[in-house]
Amino acid sequence: MGRVVVPALRGVSFDVEEGEFLTVLGPSGSGKSTLLHLIGCLDRPDEGEILFEGRNVLILNDDELAELRLKRIGFVFQFFNLLPRLTALENVKIPLALAGISDKEADERARKLLELVGLGKRLNHRPSELSGGEQQRVAIARALINNPKLVLADEPTGNLDTKSGWEIVNLMRKLNEDIGQTFIVVTHDPQIAEAADRIIYLKDGLIEGIKSISR
Amino acid sequence: MLSMAWMNLKQRKLRTSLTTLGVVIGIMTIFAVASLGEGFRGEIKQRMEQGFELNVLIVFPGSFTAGLREGFSQKDIEYIKNVTGVSHATPLITIPLTEEVKLCNETGTKLGAFTIGAVNFTEMMEILPQRFILTKGRFPRENERGKIVLGYKASVVNETIVADVGDNVTLSMPALPTMSTSNFNFTVSGVLAKGGTSGITNFDYWAFISIEDALNIITKKDKPYQIILVKVSNVQDADRIAKEIEKYFGSYSVTVFVPTAFTRQVNNILSLVQMFLIAIGSISLIVAGVGIMNIMTVAVMERTREIGILKAVGAKNRTVLGMFLTEALLVGIIGGLIGEFTGCLFSYGLAQILNNFLQPNKTELLERPETQSIKLTPALSITWMIIAFMFAIIICIIFGLYPARKASKLNPVEALRYE
Numbered sequence: 185m186g187r188v189v190v191p192a193l194r195g196v197s198f199d200v201e202e203g204e205f206l207t208v209l210g211p212s213g214s215g216k217s218t219l220l221h222l223i224g225c226l227d228r229p230d231e232g233e234i235l236f237e238g239r240n241v242l243i244l245n246d247d248e249l250a251e252l253r254l255k256r257i258g259f260v261f262q263f264f265n266l267l268p269r270l271t272a273l274e275n276v277k278i279p280l281a282l283a284g285i286s287d288k289e290a291d292e293r294a295r296k297l298l299e300l301v302g303l304g305k306r307l308n309h310r311p312s313e314l315s316g317g318e319q320q321r322v323a324i325a326r327a328l329i330n331n332p333k334l335v336l337a338d339e340p341t342g343n344l345d346t347k348s349g350w351e352i353v354n355l356m357r358k359l360n361e362d363i364g365q366t367f368i369v370v371t372h373d374p375q376i377a378e379a380a381d382r383i384i385y386l387k388d389g390l391i392e393g394i395k396s397i398s399r
Numbered sequence: 400m401l402s403m404a405w406m407n408l409k410q411r412k413l414r415t416s417l418t419t420l421g422v423v424i425g426i427m428t429i430f431a432v433a434s435l436g437e438g439f440r441g442e443i444k445q446r447m448e449q450g451f452e453l454n455v456l457i458v459f460p461g462s463f464t465a466g467l468r469e470g471f472s473q474k475d476i477e478y479i480k481n482v483t484g485v486s487h488a489t490p491l492i493t494i495p496l497t498e499e500v501k502l503c504n505e506t507g508t509k510l511g512a513f514t515i516g517a518v519n520f521t522e523m524m525e526i527l528p529q530r531f532i533l534t535k536g537r538f539p540r541e542n543e544r545g546k547i548v549l550g551y552k553a554s555v556v557n558e559t560i561v562a563d564v565g566d567n568v569t570l571s572m573p574a575l576p577t578m579s580t581s582n583f584n585f586t587v588s589g590v591l592a593k594g595g596t597s598g599i600t601n602f603d604y605w606a607f608i609s610i611e612d613a614l615n616i617i618t619k620k621d622k623p624y625q626i627i628l629v630k631v632s633n634v635q636d637a638d639r640i641a642k643e644i645e646k647y648f649g650s651y652s653v654t655v656f657v658p659t660a661f662t663r664q665v666n667n668i669l670s671l672v673q674m675f676l677i678a679i680g681s682i683s684l685i686v687a688g689v690g691i692m693n694i695m696t697v698a699v700m701e702r703t704r705e706i707g708i709l710k711a712v713g714a715k716n717r718t719v720l721g722m723f724l725t726e727a728l729l730v731g732i733i734g735g736l737i738g739e740f741t742g743c744l745f746s747y748g749l750a751q752i753l754n755n756f757l758q759p760n761k762t763e764l765l766e767r768p769e770t771q772s773i774k775l776t777p778a779l780s781i782t783w784m785i786i787a788f789m790f791a792i793i794i795c796i797i798f799g800l801y802p803a804r805k806a807s808k809l810n811p812v813e814a815l816r817y818e
Contacts, residue, residue: 226711226811247715254713265708265815269410279712326712 192218193229194389200368202333205360208370209377210386216370217338219386223368224257224336225249237333254282258327258365260356262339264319266311272298272322273307279330297325301355317348324355328365335359337369341376353379404725411698418687418694419734422791425684426738430787431746432680434777436673438750441778443669444662451658452527454634456641458627458655465651471624475648479629482643484636489522490624492613500572502553502606504562511561512553512606515570517613520548526630530602536564536589544612547585551593552603562587572616583616634659684790687734688798691727695802699723706806707814720807727799728792735791739784746777 192215200206210216221227222234225241234241241252253259266275273294280290298307301321311319320340327335337356341349353369353376360367369380377383378397385392408415458479461468471490479488494515496502502510520538523531539546547568554562562568570583585608594601614620629644631637641655699706706719753775 221812224711226815247717250710250713250715250718252713253711259711261711261815265704265711267705267708269406278709282709282713282718330713 192389193222196386196389196391198384198391198394200334200366202366203360203364205357205367205379205381206369206384207377207380207382208368208384208386209372209374211372213388214386215389216372216386220336220338220368220370223334224259225252226259254279255330256333258330258332258335260320260323260327260335260337260340262342264311264316264323264343266319266322266326268311271308271310272303272314272318272325275311275322276325276329279326283330294325294329297329298322301325315348316344317351320344320348320352321355324352324359328359328363332365334366334368337367339370339372341371341373349373349376404722404729407698407702407722408726408729414694415730418691419730419737421687421690422684422730422734422795423738423741425680425687425794426735426787426791427742427745428680428683429677429790430739430742430783431749431777432676433673433783433787434742434746434779435749435753435775436669436676437778437780437783438746438776440666440669440673442775443665447658447662447665451662452530452630453658453662454631454637455526456629456631456637456644456655456657458629458644458653460625460653462651462654468652470619470622471627472622473624476624476627478647479627479644482640484631484633484640485629486632487522487526487628487630489519489526489628490610491626491628492517492610492617492623493625494570494572494613494616500570502568502570504566504568508556508561510549510553510568510606511556511604512550513604515606515608515613516602517608517610519610520607523607523628526628530594532592533589534592536587539588539609543588544609545585546588546609546612548589548591548607549587550591550602550605550607553606554587554590564589570616581616583612585612629655681790684794688794691730691795692798692801695723695727695799696805698726699802699806702806703809703814703817706809707811707817710809710811711815716807719809720803723803723806724796724799727795727803730799731792731795734795735788738791739787742787743777743779746779750775750777 196215196219208216208219218227222229225234225236225244228242236252236256241249244252266272267278270278273291276294276298277287277290280293281287285293295304295307298304298321301324303318303321303325306314306318311322314322320343324335324340327337335356340352340356344352356367356369357379359365369376371377381397383395383397385394458471460470470492473490476488476490479485494500494517496513496515502512502515504510521541524538533548534551536548538548549562554560564587566587568585568587570585571580572583573580591602591605594603614623617623629640631640637657637659641657641660644655645653709719
């Protein structure tokens with residue numbers, strides 16, 4: 185048996201409008217995460233193109249992609265992916281530090297954002313001292329701290345109980361409406377998917393259907 | 400980045416301190432050995448300069464290769480005097496003192512001298528102004544006869560003066576054909592200052608008479624001089640003058656002792672030994688470097704997920720590289736500083752121990768000048784401090800580079816998936 189190459193995505197094409205709240209719904213193995221990694225410039229596709237603000241991002245080098253991730257894109261993960269040794273505040277400050285923003289300003293901005301996501305009183309707690317929902321709020325604050333155009337969330341509720349899950353979804357929805365950032369949320373939960381403006385159904389690396397929800 | 404690296408190091412205290420310890424030992428060894436070597440070299444050099452007048456060449460007849468030759472004539476001395484760059488050349492006749500050839504005081508007690516040297520006192524004073532000096536009495540004048548100048552140990556035996564200024568001493572020597580003993584009387588004119596240090600121009604066990612008196616004693620009169628002392632005006636010319644003298648007498652017919660050549664060679668040997676020891680110290684530092692590489696490779700694996708997170712939120716490859724290199728650098732700086740500090744202490748401690756070993760054996764029958772103890776003091780030089788410190792940093796960076804590069808090249812998606 186040799187190595188068998190299984191393409192995760194086999195011809196997926198769609199546009200995302202600015203300010204849209206989009207969910208990608210599909211069972212595990214349908215290629216949702218791969219799709220999100222590609223949009224988020226964490227990975228490169230074998231074929232095809234990804235246009236971000238009208239620009240093909242695939243011609244950019246690793247450093248330029250990193251810069252894009254830093255300033256224009258925010259990531260929220262299923263397993264939060266916070267640095268365990270750092271406090272909530274410090275975790276949120278990482279992208280600011282990477283962008284070369286002074287510690288004083290970073291501190292101020294991170295505090296404000298953590299208050300916005302409802303963690304004003306948990307600034308100096310480490311991830312291990314926070315609940316799952318709280319950790320995910322820290323992660324959302326980290327994703328938003330550099331004012332990105334696009335926020336990508338990979339199963340953000342996958343590791344939370346139903347109540348905290350919904351709190352997170354509602355928070356993202358609220359941020360989308362208040363600040364106007366574009367959200368792409370990957371989920372396998374049809375109920376959560378319904379919170380979006382538009383749902384893309386993904387199966388075996390292909391788009392099965394697209395459903396717009398008018399509010 | 401610095402505070403982040405510092406935090407990462409603090410997170411793994413035991414591991415960091417063990418890694419740093421490796422660097423500390425390496426730097427400590429290098430620095431201590433270098434300092435001790437430098438100190439030892441300085442001590443030896445100073446001693447050699449005290450022991451030999453660097454501007455005085457000593458010419459012996461014959462050589463090890465061709466065997467001993469008969470002595471030098473007055474003509475030979477005149478030739479050497481005229482070589483360019485030579486300021487003085489003076490002959491020396493030696494009469495070794497033995498069981499039969501004895502130098503005794505008025506009561507028949509043997510003096511402490513091992514040999515009698517016949518010299519021109521005025522010229523000797525000019526050639527060796529720092530060594531050929533009196534502690535009491537005076538040197539005989541040009542045409543004074545029957546006078547003798549004693550070396551310090553010749554005058555003092557077992558801490559008692561056996562012959563002092565104004566005393567009469569007798570040289571008795573058997574004449575070969577008849578075996579009858581001839582006696583020659585001298586009056587002590589002066590006693591030389593204690594030489595003490597090592598080196599070949601130490602006159603403590605000598606007694607000096609004038610050449611004219613010596614020529615009356617010895618039987619061989621055509622080429623009587625066994626040694627010629629040559630003073631050069633400029634130390635740099637010593638080698639050239641030595642060559643010219645050798646050329647004049649012919650290959651292997653004379654041996655010219657050039658103190659600068661000797662000190663140079665000793666210095667070279669000491670440098671070699673020092674370098675060898677430093678090389679050994681360097682090996683321990685390289686071992687420490689491999690330790691750093693090992694630890695950092697493990698750290699990169701452990702922190703794969705963290706690297707993935709940082710990259711996902713926008714850290715560039717070189718930011719990750721810099722982060723890990725900063726950690727290696729910190730280990731280098733801390734290890735280097737501690738290593739130099741402990742290296743200072745270590746070198747003094749080692750010097751103390753070695754000095755105890757180097758103490759001469761006090762029970763030795765003869766208190767020889769050569770057995771004077773050598774005192775080892777480490778010479779802590781800024782140069783070596785900088786070299787050792789740079790070495791620590793370079794080793795840490797070189798060995799930290801591979802794991803740091805590995806970390807920076809990680810694919811973020813795979814890194815995030817890593818458990």
